[in-house]
Amino acid sequence: MLTLTGITKRFHKGSINEVLALDGVDLDIRRGDFITVIGSNGAGKSTTLNCVAGCFMPDKGTITLNGETITAWPEYKRARFIGRVFQDPLMGSAASLSIEENMALADRRGKVRGLSAGVKTRDRERYRELLSRIGLGLEDRLKDKVGLLSGGQRQSLTMIMATMVRPEILLLDEHTAALDPKTAGHVLELTDKIVESQKLTTLMVTHNMNHALKLGNRLIMMHQGRVILDIDGEKKSRFNVEDLLERFFSLKGEAFSSDKMLLV
């Protein structure tokens, strides 16, 4: 459905800080795939996601969606078919606007915005119903400013906002990394529930190998701007954290020692 072919991206070109962030990434995302993406810092996980989202143009390579080339499409235009949740919980909603106003903004994703009322009375019930599913009591606080919410509440709200207009593809960029373990667990559970019920095609970056193995039907590992492991279905379900680490260090050309397990 979404295909990346030979995507290459250098940042700070021509300066001493030049980095090769993506080095010929090929990835074929099939409809209904729930892909978890792991890899060390600077492996190119977030860069891959941002490339799909259109935050920058790749130096080389093409991106196609359902056969249509979208490599040159700007970010706002791709938003029509992409739902996103960022690592920073403050990034996904507007603090000075109320919960219902934020939801109404998300409700118009990919549609023309005109001069009719932003928050429509007839939509409130639906917003309330969507919020009641996350069980944080936000359904009774529609008029509260989002800035009053906690990080976990905002991230849960962003999760709802990203999926209230069904996205063709959902991009989750370490969206639980900034939360405490308990809240992260809640948000992850919510993620699983939403992706499952809407059968969403999803790309989720995570640092947590357990999460990467537990969720999704497919796992890719990245290293130095390349995809170095791509497993799915049956094969993925047989993998455990040790296998992943062993694979990771052997592909990096280092011997795997069990004390590295302590890092998990």
Next chain:
Amino acid sequence: MSFYAFIGALEQGFVFGLMVLGVYLTFRILDFPDLTVDGSLPLGAAVSSVCIGAGLDPYLSLIPATLAGFCAGAVTGLLNTRLKILHLLSSILTMIALYSINIRIMGRPNFTLLGKSTVLDPLAALGVPSWMAAPALFALVTVLAAITLIWFTRTELGQAMLATGDNPRMITALGVNTGNMIVLGVGLSNALVALCGALVAQNQGSADVNMGVGTIVAGLASVIIGETLLGQGRIAKMILAAVLGSVAYRLAIALALSLKVGSFSFAPSDLNLITAVVVVAALTAPKLKRKVAG
């Protein structure tokens, strides 16, 4: 302060309220410090005056004046979003260019409306006393503009504009072209400022290329005074606070001008200095208060 000075301050407060609404839109809603206003105020004045000079109805002359202001703001927006020039610099460039353009429009640095009809004439014909006509008309126009602006912030488009100022990454991810929002917002802001300039020119009987100097600072002072008086709150309240701030600012200026300490008194040319001091005081007062409180 004499009654005459008081009425004069009200009149100024209301007519410049339009400009303050424009400054509020860019400075607070879009988070875009826009100095174009120093040029778009005389632009509105020039266009309106020249139109009246050419025989156009004073009310109709407000339309081209407002449109000209929108275009000036849109240019600043385009310089910033398309050519990636820093917002402050974009607006300074437009402002500087407008100085030449305004003189071109008028054919000289100022344009007098002596003996020409103005927006106030129909009111005088109705028998409204002249000291009352201007404040009443300007109050009506500014309140209508404020209500329209409040309505706009509640529309789908207005909400997208609020989000553009608040969290551009988020609203881009929701499919809004923030560049277009900035062009539209800065355009609307300067349309209001140019309308203000047109009314000011008609009221004082002339347009002058230098009448816009210090507009941005007066606008900021008014916005901040309004916020200090009414406190933070929802957008609707803040927009009304901007209008109130404009009136309060002009009253404060009138008061300062009427002060006499011995043989010393302020001259109108001291206005910019007083305004700068007022802005600095208003900007630092909240911090000082917090420090003193502990």
